Amino acid sequence: MLIELRGIHKTYDNGQPLHVLKGIDLGIDQGEFVSIMGASGSGKSTLLNILGILDNYDEGEYWLDGKLIKNLSETEAAHYRNCLVGFVFQSFNLINFKTAVENVELPLYYQGVSRKKRNELAMHFLEHFGLADWATHYPNELSGGQKQRVAIARALITQPRILLADEPTGALDSKTSVEVMNLLTELNRTEKVTIIVVTHESGVANCTDKIIHIKDGVIGETTMNEQHKASVFGTATIMK
Amino acid sequence: MKDLFEEIWESIKRNKLRTALTGFAVAWGIFMLIVLLGAGNGLMNAFMNQGDRFATNTMAVYGGVTSKPANGYQVGRGIELNDRDITITQSALFADYVDKVSPVLYNGPYTLVFKSQHLSTYLCACNPDLLDMNKIELLFGRFINRNDITMQRKTIVLAAAHARELLNGGEDYASLLGKTVTGGGITWLVVGVYKTDRSAQRVEDYVPISTIQTLHNKRNMVGQINFSFHGLTTREENEQFEKTYRAALNRAHKAAPDDESSIWIWNRFTQNMQMDKGTHFIRRALWILGIFTLVGGIVGVSNIMLITVKERTREFGIRKAIGASPWEIMKLILAESVSITALFGYIGMFLGMVACEVMKMTVGQSSVEFFGETVQLFVNPTVGLGISVGVTILLVIAGTLAGISPAMKAARIRPIEALNET
Ligand SMILES: Nc1ncnc2c1ncn2[C@@H]1O[C@H](COP(=O)(O)OP(=O)(O)OP(=O)(O)O)[C@@H](O)[C@H]1O
Numbered sequence: 241m242l243i244e245l246r247g248i249h250k251t252y253d254n255g256q257p258l259h260v261l262k263g264i265d266l267g268i269d270q271g272e273f274v275s276i277m278g279a280s281g282s283g284k285s286t287l288l289n290i291l292g293i294l295d296n297y298d299e300g301e302y303w304l305d306g307k308l309i310k311n312l313s314e315t316e317a318a319h320y321r322n323c324l325v326g327f328v329f330q331s332f333n334l335i336n337f338k339t340a341v342e343n344v345e346l347p348l349y350y351q352g353v354s355r356k357k358r359n360e361l362a363m364h365f366l367e368h369f370g371l372a373d374w375a376t377h378y379p380n381e382l383s384g385g386q387k388q389r390v391a392i393a394r395a396l397i398t399q400p401r402i403l404l405a406d407e408p409t410g411a412l413d414s415k416t417s418v419e420v421m422n423l424l425t426e427l428n429r430t431e432k433v434t435i436i437v438v439t440h441e442s443g444v445a446n447c448t449d450k451i452i453h454i455k456d457g458v459i460g461e462t463t464m465n466e467q468h469k470a471s472v473f474g475t476a477t478i479m480k
Numbered sequence: 481m482k483d484l485f486e487e488i489w490e491s492i493k494r495n496k497l498r499t500a501l502t503g504f505a506v507a508w509g510i511f512m513l514i515v516l517l518g519a520g521n522g523l524m525n526a527f528m529n530q531g532d533r534f535a536t537n538t539m540a541v542y543g544g545v546t547s548k549p550a551n552g553y554q555v556g557r558g559i560e561l562n563d564r565d566i567t568i569t570q571s572a573l574f575a576d577y578v579d580k581v582s583p584v585l586y587n588g589p590y591t592l593v594f595k596s597q598h599l600s601t602y603l604c605a606c607n608p609d610l611l612d613m614n615k616i617e618l619l620f621g622r623f624i625n626r627n628d629i630t631m632q633r634k635t636i637v638l639a640a641a642h643a644r645e646l647l648n649g650g651e652d653y654a655s656l657l658g659k660t661v662t663g664g665g666i667t668w669l670v671v672g673v674y675k676t677d678r679s680a681q682r683v684e685d686y687v688p689i690s691t692i693q694t695l696h697n698k699r700n701m702v703g704q705i706n707f708s709f710h711g712l713t714t715r716e717e718n719e720q721f722e723k724t725y726r727a728a729l730n731r732a733h734k735a736a737p738d739d740e741s742s743i744w745i746w747n748r749f750t751q752n753m754q755m756d757k758g759t760h761f762i763r764r765a766l767w768i769l770g771i772f773t774l775v776g777g778i779v780g781v782s783n784i785m786l787i788t789v790k791e792r793t794r795e796f797g798i799r800k801a802i803g804a805s806p807w808e809i810m811k812l813i814l815a816e817s818v819s820i821t822a823l824f825g826y827i828g829m830f831l832g833m834v835a836c837e838v839m840k841m842t843v844g845q846s847s848v849e850f851f852g853e854t855v856q857l858f859v860n861p862t863v864g865l866g867i868s869v870g871v872t873i874l875l876v877i878a879g880t881l882a883g884i885s886p887a888m889k890a891a892r893i894r895p896i897e898a899l900n901e902t
């Protein structure tokens with residue numbers, strides 16, 4: 241198993257404690273393309289942040305690529321975030337005073353890769369994502385879809401073990417959403433990238449091979465979706 | 481390294497006005513520090529110049545007025561030093577410490593005349609040993625010698641400033657050697673010319689003591705006694721020596737041995753020790769003052785960096801989410817803080833040095849009349865390379881101090897919290 245969660249508990253305590261995750265057990269294999277669905281406030285983002293080592297958990301064990309991710313120092317956590325996971329956000333989270341290519345190469349900077357190599361690799365990724373012409377543009381000069389593709393390029397440039405995406409199409413229109421989902425699907429099929437997507441949209445979930453439902457802080461039913469027929473709106477559609 | 485500087489440059493570019501304002505505070509602090517130190521140095525150099533005129537291991541002894549009755553005499557008796565006091569000073573009693581001894585008897589003012597030129601001066605009657613004690617630097621000819629003394633020759637050693645006046649502004653001082661000048665109705669043979677610098681307060685011409693004593697019927701009178709000494713290194717040793725020496729002279733003049741006003745001793749060595757202490761104190765006070773000004777600048781930089789950190793919270797969150805360690809984030813803030821402080825600090829330092837140069841050219845050239853003596857207020861009011869290095873180190877430390885709290889704050893940012901902020 242690439243990812244293994246055993247009895248993960250998470251409680252937020254802002255004055256009054258809020259028990260969000262109540263014992264999550266989950267395993268995900270290398271090369272899987274999974275989506276997580278659930279009602280608003282059910283703890284999807286919380287779970288994904290824990291998977292992305294952006295947040296810690298109170299109880300249980302999280303194994304990533306054979307390493308126990310628990311009680312890490314900030315420096316260790318930074319190291320694992322840098323080389324093991326790529327994170328894509330709903331709001332892109334690009335650094336707006338850096339150009340597209342500078343944004344993409346930033347994770348390599350924190351690995352100590354030389355300037356020239358960084359730039360080469362970042363350009364290679366941008367070309368692959370059809371953004372070569374936009375490399376020296378700043379985020380505010382890009383469309384939502386372009387921004388999200390830059391963000392995906394940035395997440396993948398260190399060749400992480402998993403790609404985590406929290407509502408990657410949440411801020412995009414339906415056409416761009418399709419483009420982004422097609423890109424993720426292609427990455428999963430050809431590059432064998434393990435992808436976990438959190439979404440509200442059944443159309444987005446329908447693109448994935450496995451849909452995990454989260455309810456009341458625990459994993460509910462898991463739907464296998466190799467045929468991509470899960471959407472009530474039919475195959476290969478993303479409804480907004 | 482290059483990347484780090486690019487990041488700093490980006491950040492500074494985005495906050496030009498803010499950076500300039502903070503920078504101004506730092507530049508002002510350093511400017512004040514340099515100007516204060518420069519002015520202080522100028523003052524102290526002026527002090528030192530005075531002290532420098534004499535060898536430091538000398539004492540000058542003067543006769544005073546008794547303050548204690550002794551041997552049947554009332555208080556208020558004037559004491560005049562004479563040849564016997566010279567003999568006592570040179571006696572075996574003080575041979576362990578005393579080196580050279582010279583009487584110094586001022587005479588004048590006389591009008592010295594050479595051809596059509598004349599000037600007013602004091603003649604300083606002495607013996608050959610005064611040469612070293614007063615650090616007299618001969619330009620041409622020789623100083624008063626033993627033969628002058630024993631033969632009571634009417635020889636004179638002129639100050640360069642006077643030679644110039646007598647030559648009506650001419651520079652060929654050597655041409656005066658072997659010529660005669662008249663003064664006080666006597667014809668003096670010029671045997672030497674010694675160097676005088678602009679800052680010298682009183683310019684005098686030297687003649688043999690024996691000649692003056694005879695001419696003026698002042699047999700035995702010596703005015704004051706100058707002598708050099710060795711082996712007295714601490715304040716206590718000096719005081720002990722002065723005490724026994726004073727007692728010896730007092731006894732010779734039938735005054736109370738411990739009478740401190742009948743014999744005046746001016747010890748240039750302890751004087752110097754005191755001056756050193758004084759200059760140390762001034763220097764320290766100036767540093768403290770300057771540093772307080774600088775602290776204001778540091779607080780300014782620190783505040784600005786805190787605001788920067790707050791504004792960049794989300795960006796730092798993103799950086800951390802893609803793998804920046806806390807130290808990487810700290811580095812950004814610290815480097816920016818040090819860069820701003822150092823850059824503007826150097827600007828301030830440069831302007832401060834320019835100001836010092838201006839002081840040197842204006843106030844530094846002026847002098848005041850002080851009890852008939854010309855005293856320069858400032859001499860070379862600048863700061864040396866050592867201070868510049870000190871300031872550089874100070875700037876780096878200051879920048880680091882200013883950045884440390886904002887940097888730690890930045891390093892503690894938790895990525896999810898930063899990213900949740902909108
Ligand atoms: N930092 C936090 N402090 C306190 N409570 C939090 C925090 N983050 C999330 N929560 C709460 O935890 C619960 C789960 O939040 P989470 O963001 O995981 O839900 P979600 O499933 O992603 O919802 P959505 O679909 O709306 O994005 C919510 O009730 C939320 O208010």
Ligand SMILES: [Mg+2]
Binds near residue numbers: 284285286406
């Ligand atoms: Mg969410």
